[in-house]
Amino acid sequence: MKYLVSLSGGKDSTACLLWALNTLPKEDILPYYIDTKWEHDAVYEYLDYLEEKLDVEIIRLESEGMEALSKRKKMMPNRMFRFCTENLKIKPAIEFYKTFQDKGIDFINITGVRRDESEARANTESFAISQDGIKTLYPIAYWSTQRVFDYHKENGIDVNPLYKKGFSRVGCYPCIYARKHELMLMEDKYVQRLRRLEKDMSEIVDNQKNATFFAPDRDKHLRPTLEMGNENQCVNQYGICE
Numbered sequence: 001m002k003y004l005v006s007l008s009g010g011k012d013s014t015a016c017l018l019w020a021l022n023t024l025p026k027e028d029i030l031p032y033y034i035d036t037k038w039e040h041d042a043v044y045e046y047l048d049y050l051e052e053k054l055d056v057e058i059i060r061l062e063s064e065g066m067e068a069l070s071k072r073k074k075m076m077p078n079r080m081f082r083f084c085t086e087n088l089k090i091k092p093a094i095e096f097y098k099t100f101q102d103k104g105i106d107f108i109n110i111t112g113v114r115r116d117e118s119e120a121r122a123n124t125e126s127f128a129i130s131q132d133g134i135k136t137l138y139p140i141a142y143w144s145t146q147r148v149f150d151y152h153k154e155n156g157i158d159v160n161p162l163y164k165k166g167f168s169r170v171g172c173y174p175c176i177y178a179r180k181h182e183l184m185l186m187e188d189k190y191v192q193r194l195r196r197l198e199k200d201m202s203e204i205v206d207n208q209k210n211a212t213f214f215a216p217d218r219d220k221h222l223r224p225t226l227e228m229g230n231e232n233q234c235v236n237q238y239g240i241c242e
C-alpha cells in the first residue's frame with residue numbers, strides 16, 4: 001500500500017504530510033506536488049524546505065500550466081468558468097494515480113480538505129471512495145485552522161511564509177479566488193506576469209471579458225490592468241473578486 005500525499009505548499013496539505021509521517025510507515029509515503037506554472041517562488045522554496053527538514057522526496061508533477069491552458073481555451077478561468085482546477089490539478093493527479101493502477105499497486109490518496117473551509121466542504125468525511133474507485137483519506141477534515149497551525153509548531157515545522165505576509169491561501173498566484181487585499185500584496189514581478197498574460201489574451205479572445213480572471217465588472221476594471229503604470233492602483237481594480 002502506498003500513501004500519496006497531495007501537497008500544494010499550503011498549511012493544510014503540509015499538516016497532512018506531517019500527520020502521515022507521524023502515523024504511517026515512512027517508506028510507503030509518497031508526497032507529490034503538481035506545478036501549475038503559476039506559482040509564487042516561495043512555494044518552490046517551501047517545498048525544498050520541507051524536503052530537507054523532513055527528509056522526504058517530493059514528487060514534482062507537471063501540468064499544462066495556467067498560461068498555456070488559458071491560451072488553448074481562448075479564455076482565462078474565472079469564478080463562473082473554473083476549468084483551471086480540472087486541467088491543472090485533477091487531470092495530472094489522475095495520470096499520476098494511473099501509473100500505480102497500471103502496475104497493480106494499491107494506494108490511498110491523502111488530502112488536506114477541512115470542513116470549516118467552506119460550505120461546500122462542510123460535509124467532508126474522513127474517508128471516501130470516488131466513482132472511479134480512488135480511495136481518499138481526509139485526516140484533517142475535522143481540524144480547525146488553529147489546530148493546523150498548532151500542529152506545524154508541535155512538529156517543529158514553519159508554515160509557508162506567504163501566510164505571514166497576509167495571504168490566506170497558497171496555490172496559484174494569483175488564484176481566481178484571490179481577495180482584494182491579497183492582490184494588493186502582490187509583488188511587482190507577479191503583477192507584471194498577470195498583466196502580460198492579460199495582454200496576450202486580449203489579443204486572442206473573442207470577448208474581452210475572457211482576458212481576465214476577475215469578472216464581472218470587467219470593462220471598467222480590465223483596462224487599467226493593461227494600460228496604467230501604477231501597479232498598486234492596477235491591482236486595486238481587481239477588488240471585484242472579494
Ligand code: SF4
Nearest residue numbers: 084085171172175176
Ligand atoms: S488555486 Fe485557484 S487558480 Fe489555481 S487551479 Fe485552483 S481555483 Fe484555479
